[in-house]
């Protein structure tokens with residue numbers, strides 16, 4: 160397995176972001192990111208303009224953020240050639256993504272915003288849609304907005320990474336519920352726009368540069384093939400395919416880089432003589448051994464089955480034999496702060 164680190168859910172000047180793909184890719188390369196996922200609102204223009212490629216060492220993958228006519232049910236679609244009309248219901252564009260062989264993630268599904276009337280929440284409400292591929296479990300911008308109060312707003316603007324605590328419990332619960340029924344890969348997103356926001360009516364602040372957000376929530380993939388920077392078009396297409404295969408399967412985990420570099424985190428199961436990893440489904444032959452490890456960092460590691468904690472250690476690894484079927488995942492906390500969220504390993508389901 161080859162680990163690559165990326166930042167997903169980024170808006171550019173093709174919709175309501177303030178940076179061009181080239182500028183954003185340069186910031187991502189500087190931040191050491193292997194890939195970024197650009198998702199402008201209802202447009203794949205970046206792809207049509209030939210910007211789905213490597214910029215230096217960083218691969219730009221182009222998707223789109225789709226929404227319905229009431230501007231709800233935002234869906235981060237990748238691996239598609241067409242965006243749907245914004246007049247159709249979520250069920251239709253979710254199905255269209257699937258039919259094109261693409262993947263999609265419900266964006267900021269439990270968003271609640273009350274701090275700024277001009278920025279209302281855009282939650283996911285269409286949970287009865289069967290073809291939902293996966294979920295964005297953690298969204299920097301949503302959480303930052305939600306945590307904004309009269310009292311902390313200066314601090315929030317000055318230290319945009321500090322107010323990020325953890326994904327919403329509601330989202331984690333929904334994710335576990337769906338994962339029990341069917342594979343439901345998760346990603347983390349930054350929802351970067353680098354917007355200029357008028358604060359208090361008398362000064363304008365940039366909320367906040369792409370560069371700063373690239374130090375926040377990241378999605379690490381464990382790819383089945385190496386992703387090697389190249390100038391060739393075919394090479395870039397192949398790299399995009401490799402990244403999307405890992406994201407689409409959930410061979411990945413989400414981490415907040417602000418609390419520590421999670422590169423090297425692993426979670427796998429030994430069952431029936433085979434080793435399976437995140438995003439895999441496997442039978443339980445009697446029992447399975449689950450193992451998680453952080454990159455040599457002692458953290459609070461929790462093992463959950465169908466959303467319920469079954470083991471907790473303060474260490475750099477966790478090991479546990481299990482017999483019950485379920486969707487298993489791991490969370491790591493560092494000094495009380497949410498750090499890593501693994502994708503599920505589904506056993507015996």
Ligand SMILES: [Zn+2]
Nearest residue numbers: 224233266281
């Ligand atoms: Zn959105």
Ligand SMILES: [Zn+2]
Nearest residue numbers: 168170224350
């Ligand atoms: Zn967005």
